[in-house]
Amino acid sequence: MSDTATAEPAILRQHLIDPEICIRCNTCESICPVQAITHDSRNYVVDASKCNLCMDCISPCPTGSIDNWRAMPRAQPYTVEEQFTWDELPVEKTPAELAELGAGDGSTDSAADLAPQAEVAAEADPTGEAPFNSAAWGSTVPPWSAAHAYANLYGPKAAEKFITATVAGNVRVTEVGRDYDTHHIVLDFGQMPFPVLEGQSIGIIPPGVDAAGRPHHPRQYSIASPRNGERPGYNNVSLTIKRVLEDHDGQPVRGVASNYMCDLQVGDKVQVIGPFGTSFLMPNHPKSNIVMICTGTGSAPMRAMTEWRRRLRRSGRFEGGKLMLFFGARTQEELPYFGPLQGLPKDFIDINFAFSRTPGQPKRYVQDLLRERAADLAPLLADADTFVYVCGLKSMEEGVVLALRDVAQGAGHGWDEVGQRLKREGRLHLETY
Numbered sequence: 024m025s026d027t028a029t030a031e032p033a034i035l036r037q038h039l040i041d042p043e044i045c046i047r048c049n050t051c052e053s054i055c056p057v058q059a060i061t062h063d064s065r066n067y068v069v070d071a072s073k074c075n076l077c078m079d080c081i082s083p084c085p086t087g088s089i090d091n092w093r094a095m096p097r098a099q100p101y102t103v104e105e106q107f108t109w110d111e112l113p114v115e116k117t118p119a120e121l122a123e124l125g126a127g128d129g130s131t132d133s134a135a136d137l138a139p140q141a142e143v144a145a146e147a148d149p150t151g152e153a154p155f156n157s158a159a160w161g162s163t164v165p166p167w168s169a170a171h172a173y174a175n176l177y178g179p180k181a182a183e184k185f186i187t188a189t190v191a192g193n194v195r196v197t198e199v200g201r202d203y204d205t206h207h208i209v210l211d212f213g214q215m216p217f218p219v220l221e222g223q224s225i226g227i228i229p230p231g232v233d234a235a236g237r238p239h240h241p242r243q244y245s246i247a248s249p250r251n252g253e254r255p256g257y258n259n260v261s262l263t264i265k266r267v268l269e270d271h272d273g274q275p276v277r278g279v280a281s282n283y284m285c286d287l288q289v290g291d292k293v294q295v296i297g298p299f300g301t302s303f304l305m306p307n308h309p310k311s312n313i314v315m316i317c318t319g320t321g322s323a324p325m326r327a328m329t330e331w332r333r334r335l336r337r338s339g340r341f342e343g344g345k346l347m348l349f350f351g352a353r354t355q356e357e358l359p360y361f362g363p364l365q366g367l368p369k370d371f372i373d374i375n376f377a378f379s380r381t382p383g384q385p386k387r388y389v390q391d392l393l394r395e396r397a398a399d400l401a402p403l404l405a406d407a408d409t410f411v412y413v414c415g416l417k418s419m420e421e422g423v424v425l426a427l428r429d430v431a432q433g434a435g436h437g438w439d440e441v442g443q444r445l446k447r448e449g450r451l452h453l454e455t456y
Contacts, residue, residue: 033096033097034094034095034096034097034121035071035094035095035096035097035100036076036092036093036094037069037071037074037092037093037094037095037100037101038069038071038074038076038091038092039068039069039091039092039093039101039106039112040060040066040067040068040069040088040089040091040106041088041091041111041112042065042066042067042088042109042110042111042112042240043088043110043111043112043179043180044086044087044088044178044179044180045066045067045086045088045089045240046085046086046088046224046226046240046241046242046243046296046297046299047062047067047240047241047242047243048085048224048243048299048456049062049067049417049455049456050080050083050084050085050454051067051080051083051084051089052067053158053417053420053455053456054079054080054083054158054159054161055079055080056077056079056156056158056159057073057074057075057077058073059073059074059075060080061103063107064233065107065233065237065240066106066107066109068103068106068107069106070103071095071100071101071102072100079159082163082302083161083163083302085174085224085299085300085301086174086175086178086299087175091112093112093113093115093116094115094116094121095116095121096121096124099124101113110237155421155424155425157420157421157423157424157425157453158420158453160424160442160445160446160451160453161413161446161451161452161453162302162445162446162447162448162449162450162451162452163302164302164447164448164449165301165302165303165304165449166304166305166306166307166311166410166448166449166450167306167308167448167449168306168307168308168311169220169304169305169306169307169449170220170250170304170307172220172223172298172300172301172304173218173219173298174223174297174298174299174300174301175297175298175299176216176217176218176297176298177217177295177296177297178226178296178297179296181296184296185228185294185295185296186212186215186217186294186295186296187215187292187293187294187295188210188211188212188213188217188292188293188295189210189211189212189213189290189291189292189293190208190209190210190211190287190288190289190290190291190292190293191209191210191211191253191254191259191289192207192208192209192253192261192289193206193207193208193209193285193287193288193289194206194207194208195207196263196359196360197356197357197358197359197361198356198357203265203353203356203357204265204266204268204285205263205264205265205266205319205320205357205359206263206264206265206266206284206285207247207261207262207263207359207360208261208262208264208284208285208287209248209253209254209259209260209261210259210260210261210262210293210295211257211258211259212258212259212260212295213258214258215258216258217258217260217295217298218250218298219246219248219250219260219298220250220304220305221246221249221250221304221305221324221327221328221331222245222246222300222303222304222305222324222327222328222412222452223245223246223297223298223299223300223303223304224243224244224245224246224297224298224299224300225243225244225246225260225262225295225296225297225298225299226241226242226243226244226295226296226297226299227241227242227244227262227280227283227284227293227294227295228240228241228294228295228296229242229279229280229283230283230294233279239279239280241296242279242280242281243299244262244263244264244284244323245262245263245320245321245323245324245327245414245454246260246261246262246298246323246324246327247260247261247262247263247322247323247324247326247327248260248261248326248327248330249327249328249330249331249334250331251331251334255334262284262323263320263322263323263326263359263360264281264284264285264320265281265319265320265359266278266281266282266285267281267282302449302452303324303412303414303452303454305328305331305410305412306408306410308408309341309342309343309344310342310343310344310408311343311344311408311409311410312344312345312346312347312403312406312408312409312410313328313332313344313345313346313347313409313410313411313412314347314349314400314403314409314410314411314412315328315329315346315347315348315349315350315412315414316349316389316393316411316412316413316414316415316423317348317349317350317351317389317412317413317414317415318350318351318352318389318415318416318419319351319352319357319359319415319416320359320415321414321415321416321454321455322350322359322360322414323414324412324414324454325348325350325412325414326360328412329346329348329367329372332346332371333367333371336371344408344409345373345403346371346372346373347372347373347375347396347399347400347403348364348372348373348374348375349375349377349389349392349393349396350364350374350375350376350377350389351376351377351378351379351387351388351389351392351415351419352376352377352378352379353378353379353380354378354380354381355376355378355381358376358378373399375392375396376392377389377391377392388419388422389419389422389423389426390419390422390423390425390426391426393423393426393427393430394426394429394430397429397430397433397434400427400430401430401431401433401434401436402434404427404430404431404434404436404441404445405431405434405436405441407448407450409450410449410450410451410452411427411445411450411451411452412452412454413451413452413453413454413455414454414455415455415456416455416456417455417456419455420453420455424453427442427451428442
């Protein structure tokens with residue numbers, strides 16, 4: 024075989040993320056099996072030296088911002104540092120421009136060309152056991168009976184750049200405390216169409232500019248109201264937003280969008296894009312079971328699903344299956360909607376709380392609750408009419424999926440089989456950040 028036949032293509036088809044469309048939801052970074060995606064305070068970017076074109080991040084992206092490519096010389100791809108400075112994607116280089124950069128005959132990589140890299144990335148660790156990748160078990164397809172979701176109706180590259188909503192309500196939903204100020208905010212869209220489903224999200228554009236003088240990028244928030252509105256029959260949605268006063272390392276920081284939203288008054292105007300999301304949707308067929316696992320403001324989509332089922336139950340038009348909620352927070356005072364949850368009928372929803380910072384009590388997390396309720400969960404996991412939703416901080420994801428694995432295996436079911444079926448049938452959905 025000649026050297027020419029075995030030569031590496033001079034041009035790399037480089038994977039990039041469109042900063043104009045990206046809503047910084049962290050889905051791509053959390054799901055990437057080779058840690059090729061990273062971010063700073065503004066942009067999510069792809070490291071060309073790590074990306075193996077496995078395509079795992081493409082379908083879960085709610086906006087399509089992840090599905091962008093540019094031909095670049097293999098020896099001179101766009102660096103991570105360059106991508107952090109972008110406000111929009113660079114234009115595609117012409118063959119002549121590529122030739123000037125010394126990119127040879129213009130032949131490019133394909134996913135097949137990079138398969139050996141993918142195999143190396145997936146190799147087992149030195150202990151002989153492959154690392155557990157919880158994100159790999161999350162489904163990217165909706166339940167078969169989910170309603171049709173409209174997405175990207177308003178946004179940077181849609182006909183309408185954004186839609187203006189009016190604040191119709193802003194109520195605190197946690198007990199008073201400096202570190203856990205969480206608000207339930209209702210936005211009204213007036214006469215402008217904004218159809219949403221439980222499990223979808225929207226982007227909020229904070230006013231003003233960042234430290235570099237550029238407009239703030241949108242922040243994503245899950246919708247906390249059912250499809251017919253926070254107030255039935257009105258064109259409105261609700262959000263659950265916690266005021267951010269420190270980062271994940273405990274350092275003081277004032278979240279731009281969260282503080283802006285928590286301080287809004289009734290009558291204020293807000294710029295909104297979206298809606299987003301076409302897979303984290305609830306089933307609509309009779310007798311379907313829903314298992315909801317969440318922490319903090321990850322309760323927003325769970326509230327939406329629960330409220331829709333509650334309204335259907337009151338109407339007498341729907342025979343729902345079992346509802347189970349596993350809800351975690353540091354303390355009872357920090358748990359959003361604690362009071363209203365106490366008022367839900369026990370024969371309607373099975374609620375389980377886990378508190379990790381209650382004085383004088385041992386730490387308990389949602390994964391502990393899952394194992395405690397294994398006898399009830401195991402038959403649900405084996406039931407084709409059961410759908411599981413996980414939403415909250417990224418740190419909870421692995422513990423929850425491992426607990427589900429333990430529940431299945433404790434009942435004599437192999438997790439590889441059960442987990443793959445849950446993923447394939449759109450029955451296990453992970454939305455962590």
